[in-house]
Amino acid sequence: MANNDLKNSSDEELMEIYKVGDSIAFEILFARHSGRIQVYLARKVFSQREAQDLLQEVFFKLHRSRHLYDSALPFSPWLFSIARSIWLDHVKKRKIEKDYELERITALTPSALPTPIVELTNGNEFLERLPENQKEAVGMRVFDEATFEEIATKLSTSPENARQLVSRGLKKLKAVLGKRKD
Amino acid sequence: MAFRDKDEWLKEYTEFSQIDAGNAEVTDGVYNNLRARLFPSPWLVFGKVVGVHAVVGYLSLAVCNQFGLNPFQTEQSLTGWFMKTAGHNICMLLCGVFFMMTTYLLANFLLTLEELESVRRHEWLQSSVIGLVSLAAFHFFGADLVATFALLWITGAVIGGFFTIEGSYQFRKNFVRS
Numbered sequence: 175m176a177n178n179d180l181k182n183s184s185d186e187e188l189m190e191i192y193k194v195g196d197s198i199a200f201e202i203l204f205a206r207h208s209g210r211i212q213v214y215l216a217r218k219v220f221s222q223r224e225a226q227d228l229l230q231e232v233f234f235k236l237h238r239s240r241h242l243y244d245s246a247l248p249f250s251p252w253l254f255s256i257a258r259s260i261w262l263d264h265v266k267k268r269k270i271e272k273d274y275e276l277e278r279i280t281a282l283t284p285s286a287l288p289t290p291i292v293e294l295t296n297g298n299e300f301l302e303r304l305p306e307n308q309k310e311a312v313g314m315r316v317f318d319e320a321t322f323e324e325i326a327t328k329l330s331t332s333p334e335n336a337r338q339l340v341s342r343g344l345k346k347l348k349a350v351l352g353k354r355k356d
Numbered sequence: 357m358a359f360r361d362k363d364e365w366l367k368e369y370t371e372f373s374q375i376d377a378g379n380a381e382v383t384d385g386v387y388n389n390l391r392a393r394l395f396p397s398p399w400l401v402f403g404k405v406v407g408v409h410a411v412v413g414y415l416s417l418a419v420c421n422q423f424g425l426n427p428f429q430t431e432q433s434l435t436g437w438f439m440k441t442a443g444h445n446i447c448m449l450l451c452g453v454f455f456m457m458t459t460y461l462l463a464n465f466l467l468t469l470e471e472l473e474s475v476r477r478h479e480w481l482q483s484s485v486i487g488l489v490s491l492a493a494f495h496f497f498g499a500d501l502v503a504t505f506a507l508l509w510i511t512g513a514v515i516g517g518f519f520t521i522e523g524s525y526q527f528r529k530n531f532v533r534s
Contacts, residue, residue, distance in 0.1 A: 195477060197395045204387060209377030226383065230390050237394050238469070241529065254372050 185249035308343035423499035452512025460520035483517030
C-alpha cells in the first residue's frame with residue numbers, strides 16, 4: 175500500500191498493517207496520537223519531561239502488545255487504556271520509591287541519626303524553623319527517643335501520621351543542612 | 357486506582373478524547389529514540405548475530421565437529437553419533453541444524469525482542485549468508501568440502517536457523533516480558 179493510501183487509512187486499518195511490522199503504519203499512528211497522549215500524561219504527572227518519557231513507554235507497550243489488538247474494536251479506547259496503565263505503573267513505582275525513602279528515614283533511631291542533624295536540633299535554632307507539630311514530633315523522636323506510638327498519643331494523631339511528621343521534619347532539616355554546607 | 361465503574365472510565369476517556377493536541381509539541385528526539393528502539397537497524401542486528409556466531413560457532417566445534425574440523429581435539433563429538441545413527445547425509449544436515457541453532461539460541465541473551473523481530477524479517481537471507489560465510493571459513497581453515505555434503509549442511513543450517521528464530525520469537529513474545 176502506498177504511503178498516501180496509508181495516511182488515509184483508519185487507525186484500525188493501520189493497526190492491522192502495523193501488526194505485521196510495518197514501520198510506516200507506526201509512524202502515522204504516532205503522528206496522529208502522540209500529541210494527545212503527551213498532553214494527557216503531562217496533566218497527570220505535572221512534568222513535561224516525565225510525560226515525554228512516559229509517552230515513549232506508551233508506544234513501546236503498544237508495539238509489544240500489538241498482536242493482542244482486535245481490529246474489530248475501536249483503536250482509541252485501547253490506546254487510552256495503555257496510556258492510563260503506563261501512568262498507573264509510574265505512580266506505583268514512585269509510591270514505592272517514596273515509601274522506601276520514608277521507611278529509611280524513619281527507621282533511623284536517634285543514636286543513628288547523622289551527627290549534624292542532632293547538632294542542628296540541639297541548637298534549636300533550626301528546629302524552630304519547623305512547623306509546630308513537626309518540631310514537636312522531631313524533638314520527641316531525637317531527644318526523648320520516643321516511639322511513633324508515643325508521639326502519636328502526645329500529638330493526638332495516628333502513628334502513621336506521626337511517622338510522616340518526623341520524616342518531613344527530618345527531611346527539612348536535611349535540606350537546611352545541605353544549604354549550610356553550600 | 358482501577359476504575360470503579362463504567363461511568364468513571366467513560367468520563368476519563370471522554371476527557372482524553374477531547375484533549376486539544378494542537379499545541380502539543382512532541383520533540384523529534386522522542387520519536388527518534390522510540391523508532392531506534394522499536395525498529396533497530398537490520399545491519400546492526402546482523403553485526404551482533406555475526407559476532408555471536410563467530411564465538412559460539414567456534415566453541416560449538418568442541419561438541420560437534422564440522423567437516424572434520426576439531427580445534428579442541430575432543431574425542432567425543434555429536435557428529436560421530438549422528439553418523440552412526442542416521443548415516444552420512446542426515447549427519448551433514450543435522451550438523452548444519454546444530455551449528456545455526458546454538459548461535460540463535462545464545463543470541464537470545466543479547467538481542468531484545470525488537471532485534472529478534474528484525475532478524476525474523478530476513479531470517480532466510482540471514483541464515484543463508486551466515487551459513488555460506490561459515491562454509492567459507494571451514495574451507496579456509498582446511499576443511500575438505502564436497503558439494504553434496506555442503507549443500508545438505510547449508511540446508512540444515514537454514515532450517516535450524518528458521519525454527520530457532522521462530523521458536524525463540526514466539527516464546528519471548530508470549531511468555532517473556534523483556
